[in-house]
Amino acid sequence: MKTDKNKKLKVGVYGITGCSGCQLSIIFNEEEILDLLSLIDLKAFPFIKELNIDEEFDCIILEGLVANKGDLEILRKLRRNSKMLVSLGACACTGCVPAYRHFTLKENYEHLLYKKQEELQDVEPSPHDEHVKVDYYIPGCPPDKKEILRFIKGSVRGVLPRPHQNPVCIECRRNGNACLLDEGKPCLGPITTGGCNAVCINGGFECWGCRGPTKDMNLDLMIKMLRDRGFDDRFIQDRMRTFVGLKLPMLERVMQGPKSKVLQTRFDGEKKFYE
Amino acid sequence: MQVLRLEKKRLNHFLNVVKKGFELIAPVKSDLVRFSKIHHAEEIQLTKNSYFPVKEYFFRKEETLFQFEGTRITVPAYEAKKRVFFGIRRCDLNAIKNQDIVFIRDMGDPYYKAARENSYLLGYHCNTAPSPYCFCGSLDLVDFFDLMFFDKEDHFLVEVGSEKGKSLTEKYQEFFTDSQRLITRNEKTIPGVHRLENKDISRFYDHQDWKKGADICLSCGACTTLCPTCYCFEIHDEVKTADPVKGERKREWSSCQLQEFTRVAGDHIFRKEREDRFKHRIYHQLQYFKEKYGVQMCVGCGRCIEGCPTRIDFVRILNEMKNGKTENNG
């Protein structure tokens, strides 16, 4: 093959505002992490490295969202310096919980605002792709650690794994779970992009939609189903927006639209789960 | 075929003995009823049909097709676990028969074949429909089993359906006595399972009612996952981190209800509309398979309705199409 086998992919792993969980998800591939390092030329990973060589990268994997001016500067600089920018995790891809601030009342956090130095000035919490072009997304809060591996293993060979597009339900049913919607619980699996192996439902919890909406979601129907199960509109909005509110700009319109009111669905299970 | 008799009170004993020679798989109630490995025959429950079909034991959710190291390929040994399945209903037995057609007769899939060859299918005949969604009576199901257990008050009549079945009854002959009778046709019919009236759907392709189903479909794929006959799959390669020239090629379940199913390079999707995908599933079940193999693929277990989060009852939709009843659904 023509590819130069000695020329390893120059990779940098960085984080801006976030919980470091995504970067940990890389390290927590305990059995493969040391092997992984032999595949790539890890130029920078400040989370675990002192020496971080700031230069041209082939691939930057970036955790976290833009929350202050410093973040924005770093994001722009990394974008300039890298052939490829990968948004790692929900904060990076959708804004995650911190971006939920857009949907909360200003008075809830107003008293927390205070004077900060220039570079610490707040920026509206926002995912990477609101500011720069993103080449690949590894969504999820936290991202699936195997998915990160798959991405790295693929990209060193020039193969980008197909991004997941199927709903969480696909993996959930394959794992042999009972459907939580049948128990009256507000699971967002049907409108959420899978790839997490439905971990939340495997663990007994509902999907809160952290990996973002599927391109093919039937939002009208999802809203209708949640209403059938006794959840009010406030609940539905809050739940859907917790992780990916910024990626559901149509939510309000759809909720007010007429369609979900006329769909005839059937639900014969328990009503109301919470309260 | 020969019909034997097994006293009900001896069933558990029989199964516990079988369990010593084979892995025994039967329906168990945990949160839902599902087929799983039996530790004690007492765990088995026969009142409800299993929520998940038994197909995953033959057409596995994930199968390693082969390992590679560079371009050198090693095929794994095909699994040879000897298993006895107990409590499979008529619908699921026919589903296995239909998958046999595809995987064994048509293409000779060695993985499926090995799993099937090493299995003994012991059926359990439904005296009543185990779910309100059943409609197996509307389809042309046949007798297909190694042994079939007919539930009769205090005993089972056990019909022998194959040489394999016969060998089992001989091996465990101390449990069986000759019944001196045959199973009548009447005994083989299940009351209340004739819901599907519209069996030839070829002229309804452009019917407006498909929308009724498609509108309340989430494209979640529960229907195809829970279906005992659905068999589509995808193939992917996975490499080792330590050495990316080593790895394996894997096959895993897929679902025609997904947009991904027909997405090709350049992001073109052939069945982009939910309605097309929904329709495709029903047509494959009731028409295309029959065109190709002479039988309908669907076996009427009703799982795709019972397991669908919105309970899309395609049987009702089809019936309404036939009866010209187009109830306004918005």
Place this chain on the structure above:
Amino acid sequence: MAKQKTTVENPYVPKPYKILEFHRETSDSFTVKADMKINHDPGQFVQVGLPGVGECPISICSDSREFIQLNIREVGNVTTALSKLEQGDTILIRGPYGKGYPMRYLKGNSLLIIGGGCGVAPLKGIIDYAENHRGDYKKLSLLLGYRSPDDILFQRELVEWKNKYHLQVTVDKNTHGKFCYGAREGFVTDALKSMDISNNNQAAFVCGPPIMMKFVIKSLKDKGFNDDQIFLSTERLMYCALGVCCHCMIKGKFTCVDGPVFRYDEIKDLEDG
């Protein structure tokens, strides 16, 4: 994991073949010649792959028992990985699969070959076949359309084709005035319209992007062609090529076993999007 080698014929397992020749056709496509010695019909395809990357269906664009030629366009993972190979490398192939063009039944006819872009690849199989069985067919007319002169495939063969057959090449847009091979600016359909041709003892073979096929069929029908005189190649997502995985199913017909070549009357009702 006790793995052992088995001798049972396994339909999923490809075999390694050497690349005899690697030739770049255009900026995004290339032709590979592999030392696979098989009998096949023109229009049939093989599953080509690389370990760790995957497989994809590619039509055989040659007609020989000594080797197969594949023309591949780089669009995704597998095809890009293949593009990095060179002569002497090994690739994994299984096949051939599908029903090719029914050349034997068409003996004595003239052949009208209409290709668009990378759709020309499978059609080259017919050209090579016809050349190898020159006496069996009357006239060969080739109508090949590309987006620009840079996209023209099989430039090595074109000179020969031009001498032997009736050849017309079109380009949608002539980007840099290099009018090679007598190419004309315009769409294939326009060239077809102005072509003096009838359906008399003539079979038409069409392969190209869906839109192009649609308009070509319309023009052919305007020229009096019957549905059963038109042969189409279809493309679908496929994984197994064995008629099982169901991805390539078009209303009950499997592209991989019932196709990829269909007579137009067989599938004209089948379009499901």
Place this chain on the structure above:
Amino acid sequence: MSKTITLNHITKIEGHAKLNLKIDKGKITTCELSATEGARYFEGIVKGRKYYAAHEMTSRICGICSCAHVVAALTAVEDALGLTISEQSCRLRVLLTLAERIRSHATHLYFLALPDYLGYESALSMAPEYKPQLQAALRLMKMGNGIVKLLGGRDLHPVSAGVGGWLKLPKQEEMEETGKELLKVKKDAIATVKLFAGLKQPEFESDAEWFSLVDPNEYAVLKGKFASGKSSFEKHEYRKFIEEYHQAYSTSNFVVKEDRRYFVSALARLNNNHRQLSRDAQKALKETGLKPPSKNPYHNNLAQAIELIHCIDHAMEICKREIKQEEMPEITPRAGRGVGAIEVPRGTLWHEYTLDEKGIITDANIITPTAQNLFAMQEDIRKRMPSLLKKKKQEIVLDMEKLIRNYDPCFSCAAHFLEVKWL
């Protein structure tokens, strides 16, 4: 001669922080340690949400101690709702917390702290010479992750712990299996103590007090009073003792107790509770020669290593216990205020929620260990500086970083942002 040292991006810590030092004529004129992590206002955004969203959302404060935030939030919410959880649920929460501590300590010790001592820029570059040690670290991390995954459903941001109990309980066999695995990695923990006991630590004494939960029944995890050698108070009274204020150069708050700085950490726990360590942990402690209470913050690493042994022992005990099937309780919301204070890898974590009668969160307050330590850390740096002034700038920087990393600070946690007080 004046010197300015700015450590703009301190590496090998969680989150983002910087240090600003100005030295003029041998005198320190500025010493500012600050979080530069963007403010995320978690306490603001959980307001208005229902009680059951608190743990799910605040878990996102920090990846490495996500279990801690989950358990602290659940404890606080249950406190507010007046809910008591079963003994088993409580025990499993302890196990979850211990598992997280195992992986967090292992990660910190080997990946963040050790390279400083061995003269490497990172653990990764240690790999050729120190492969066995790194593999031991990875085994410990895997152990911790495995338990978190078993109990919580996944490695980070666990989901199975819910308000009132467990949404999905682990199976008995899995617990037994885990117990066996724990026994296998215990030798790695013991080796870790040996390794860290052998490292040369600078002589230094901090002026701060050492606070942790103190529970008469066990080496405190989820219960107990907040105490140092000198004073102690109940968790509900925390606002009387802890005060937060803000500096413009940081996105994290500073916390001081009664205007005096204090530390929470593994070393604090060891100082206060070392008599309750497991037998093998006590034995290991004795062999190291470390005699608690120690005032030297550089001993925090060693304390973490010793805790590894203790956590494994404690976890093994829990794994032996039987798992009973339990239903989640019915919950009727009510108005109330609840506090959760638990021991997490880096010290004591506080969550407080006020609910209205519908169960909606009307007020929230979260104080993380790093926020509590920040001020004391800064003052330790100030105190240590004079003895370093003669050294080269490079060495000073290394020493400072080493000191900071010793506290195992987590700026992701600290900068979720607390409450403001103008200074």
